[in-house]
Amino acid sequence: xxxxxxxxxxxxxxxxxxxxxxxxxxxxxxxxxxxxxxxxxxxxxxxxxxxxxxxxxxxxxxxxxxxxxxxxxxxxxxxxxxxxxxxxxxxxxxxxxxxxxxxxxxxxxxxxxxxxxxxxxxxxxxxxxxxxxxxxxxxxxxxxxxxxxxxxxxxxxxxxxxxxxxxxxxxxxxxxxxxxxxxxxxxxxxxxxxxxxxxxxxxxxxxxxxxxxxxxxxxxxx
Amino acid sequence: xxxxxxxxxxxxxxxxxxxxxxxxxxxxxxxxxxxxxxxxxxxxxxxxxxxxxxxxxxxxxxxxxxxxxxxxxxxxxxxxxxxxxxxxxxxxxxxxxxxxxxxxxxxxxxxxxxxxxxxxxxxxxxxxxxxxxxxxxxxxxxxxxxxxxxxxxxxxxxxxxxxxxxxxxxxxxxxxxxxxxxxxxxxxxxxxxxxxxxxxxxxxxxxxxxxxxxxxxx
Numbered sequence: 001x002x003x004x005x006x007x008x009x010x011x012x013x014x015x016x017x018x019x020x021x022x023x024x025x026x027x028x029x030x031x032x033x034x035x036x037x038x039x040x041x042x043x044x045x046x047x048x049x050x051x052x053x054x055x056x057x058x059x060x061x062x063x064x065x066x067x068x069x070x071x072x073x074x075x076x077x078x079x080x081x082x083x084x085x086x087x088x089x090x091x092x093x094x095x096x097x098x099x100x101x102x103x104x105x106x107x108x109x110x111x112x113x114x115x116x117x118x119x120x121x122x123x124x125x126x127x128x129x130x131x132x133x134x135x136x137x138x139x140x141x142x143x144x145x146x147x148x149x150x151x152x153x154x155x156x157x158x159x160x161x162x163x164x165x166x167x168x169x170x171x172x173x174x175x176x177x178x179x180x181x182x183x184x185x186x187x188x189x190x191x192x193x194x195x196x197x198x199x200x201x202x203x204x205x206x207x208x209x210x211x212x213x214x215x216x217x218x219x220x221x222x
Numbered sequence: 223x224x225x226x227x228x229x230x231x232x233x234x235x236x237x238x239x240x241x242x243x244x245x246x247x248x249x250x251x252x253x254x255x256x257x258x259x260x261x262x263x264x265x266x267x268x269x270x271x272x273x274x275x276x277x278x279x280x281x282x283x284x285x286x287x288x289x290x291x292x293x294x295x296x297x298x299x300x301x302x303x304x305x306x307x308x309x310x311x312x313x314x315x316x317x318x319x320x321x322x323x324x325x326x327x328x329x330x331x332x333x334x335x336x337x338x339x340x341x342x343x344x345x346x347x348x349x350x351x352x353x354x355x356x357x358x359x360x361x362x363x364x365x366x367x368x369x370x371x372x373x374x375x376x377x378x379x380x381x382x383x384x385x386x387x388x389x390x391x392x393x394x395x396x397x398x399x400x401x402x403x404x405x406x407x408x409x410x411x412x413x414x415x416x417x418x419x420x421x422x423x424x425x426x427x428x429x430x431x432x433x434x435x436x437x438x439x440x
Contacts, residue, residue: 062417062424065411066421067378069381070384074405075406078405082406084407163288164286167385194289195290195292195293198285199281201410
């Protein structure tokens, strides 16, 4: 007997699916500022060219980039309680996503900072700007502008990665999908629908980032 | 009963690592073949073929690998063919790798100046010869760093097979952590094993990138 697809049974759950999308976006949008914050902080510290901190940040970046996200999130969620730190699944997910994204964001932002010519910074010094001002207006902002496309695709990747947080029962779309699957037994249709929703969200985010980019970096360069 | 962490447990982890490496190799090799086709289609100059290839790439880049795994895994079940979970996971990784490698290699092919293709055409070379002797040798050099970068992503990506209960390295870690009640230790070891596999690759990729970058980037 040929298999009958039954998407109606899944689409009947549309309020839950929509809610799942909201949860995924919420999780990702909370993790993104952590990612960006850590990246900017680390790039600031790297600027000082101090030996120990450079090695520590380098070690963090390599450790995160060369191990799977699944193992990282398990380490945080199942491992840390043995040290007495018990995290809520959502907190663990946001933390893991933020830290994971940061390792990539540091590399991206550093690339942008390295492209800024020395003369710009010297001009800032000559104008009497304080070092924080130089870092903020002469280093970070133009660097962010230069790496904006790479940074935003990293953020979209972060949103897609958040699906893995379902494995520690964090509330997000894939987890909602697993619940619908348990009620309908329509595994294929459920996950197909959810994949389509992720596709829509990643297109939506990329549009949104394009608009935000145009609004934030619309000043002329020369 | 609580098991302690002894030689047997380490051997189990090594066995898990073998499955991880097997999945990565199959995914990379088969994905490489698929990716090559996608890259050629994407830079073929035929409108319909290019949009088809680019739709394939967009779908796989715009959805999580985990969902791709689920869809193939449950989709295979619907087809009434007896397929082992390991094959379903391998097929999903292969499709995923085809899309990403296809996009990387399309970029490399298009980075070869158009004048090269034009000169080859003027010399009377056909498509196959043009690709084989003129475009691809130059494109391969450009593509190496990004290709290795993706290989690292793929090795890490195989960990998601654990979620569909395929016993590779990560799931071996989960099973052992349930037996030993030492999740912190186990996941640290599992992470370290992935690191030992991935870090040399990352390092090599970066070395290649430095080598092929023009010296004018001071």
